[in-house]
Amino acid sequence: MKAVVWSLTGLLLVTAGLGAVVIWQNSYNIREERVTIRQGGDALDGVLATPKEGRGPYGLVVFVHGDGPVDATHDTFYRPLWESFARAGYASLSMNKPGVGGSAGNWLDQSMEDRADETMAAISWARKRPDIDSRRIGLWGASQAGWVLPKVAARTPGLKFVIAVSPAVNWQQQGRYNLLAQLREDGASxxxxxxxxxxxxxxxxxxxxxxxxEEYRTEVGDAQGMTADRWRFVSKNYTADATADLRAIRGTPVLLILAGHDINVDVADTETVYRKLLPGPGPGLQVEHYPDATHSLVKHGVEQSEVRVTLTALFAPRALFAAGFLADQRRFLHHVDDDSKGGTA
Known part of the structure; x- marks a missing residue:
């Protein structure tokens, strides 16, 4: 009986210790405020994450999500980024997509134009807040956001910077690349x-x-996950191309982040187009490569294993990302601020 008691006691202590580690590792040096923004008659809710130290005004990073029903924290995936940006003196603003959480609407009803309007509404809202420095507002976006970021930057005077993570340029080219890359990975004949x-x-x-x-389903047969809502979304956006908008943002500091194991986006094509259309280095284009990263900038070895992803997310969420990913973005923000003050990068 004593052995059983001691075994149970030891198990409880280990469990409590592991729980404490999880809580500690998933605690971030930021303050989170639930916010609501109105756009087109609908209310979008989200999170404004600010540094714990000081009272501002802070610079602001406005997040633009990739594809899918993404919530404001991206299932907590964004919090290490928010903490890193806070260390550079920046707040982060991220909204639930329409139809996600408490946000009204349906994100599958949106065109890239709609997504750009939504992002511009968030910027306008932020510029009215006394704790936000309206001269230091920029964008962060991943994947599908590649068609939104340049559009917003081209239409928003005074935007400070753009951080583009794994963006594509042309919807149809990206789709073909992704299809073939996935087939190769699956060993297709x-x-x-x-x-x-x-x-x-x-x-x-x-x-x-x-x-x-209905015509699509009749012609193609097996819909393979395509739904009526998704078909409507694709119909609105399959001609998306970022080229013209990229030309329009020359002079805006852009950090282009590319992964070495990206089967979603042809990173070589993206880099070629960005370098052709945006001047650099200096206040223009800066490109960072992460050879060991996947499309989401998670370490390739970690993402290949569901067990490793789960354990890393629980016990070391900041270690999910490729080495240097967080620090390089923070350094980019410091350089942008230095350039605006007349300093050297």
């Missing part, structure tokens, strides 16, 4: 690749003639 490309071409033809979801 030549026949399977040909069939997938034929299916893709049929889909594009249907999109070009404005076909309904």
């Amino acid at each position: 030549a026949e399977q690749v040909d069939a997938a490309l034929r299916r893709r071409e049929t889909t594009l033809q249907l999109l070009r003639r404005g076909a309904s979801f």
Whole structure:
């Protein structure tokens, strides 16, 4: 009986210790405030994360999400970034997508124009707050945000910077690259690749003639996860291309972040286009490569294992990201601030 008691006591102590580690590792040196912004008659809720030290006014990083039903914290994935930006004297603003959390609407009803309008509304809201320095507001966005960030930057006078993480340039080129890369990773045969490309071409033809979801399902057969809402979203956005908007933001400091294990976006093509359209170095374009990172900038070895992802997220969430990812963005913000003061980067 004594042995059982001591064993249970030891188990409880270990469990309590592990719980304490999880709480400690998932505590961040930021203050979080729930906020609501009105856009187009709808209310979007989200989070304003500010540094714990000081009372501002702080610079601001406005987050623009990638694809999917993303909440304000991206299932807590953003918090290490918010903490890192806070160390540079910046607050972070991130909203639940429409239809997510308490935000009204449906994100699948949005075009990239709608997403840009939503982001501009968030900037306008932030500029009215006394704890935000309206001269030091910039954008952070990942993946699908690549079509939103340049659009917002081109239309927003005085925007301080853009941080673009794994962005694509052309929707259709990105889709083809992603399809082929995924097929290679899955070990698809030549026949399977040909069939997938034929299916893709049929889909594009249907999109070009404005076909309904019912027509798509009839023509293609197995919808493979496509829904009526998703078909409507793709129909609105499949012609998206960031080229013209990128040309319009020359002179805005841009940090382009690219991963070495990205099967979603052709990073070589993205870098070529950004370097062609945006001047650098100096106050223009800065490019950072992370050879060991995936599309989400998580370490490749970690993302390959569900067990490692789960344990790292619980016990060391800041270690999810590729080495240097957080520090390089913080350094970029310091350089942007130094340049605006007439200092040297």
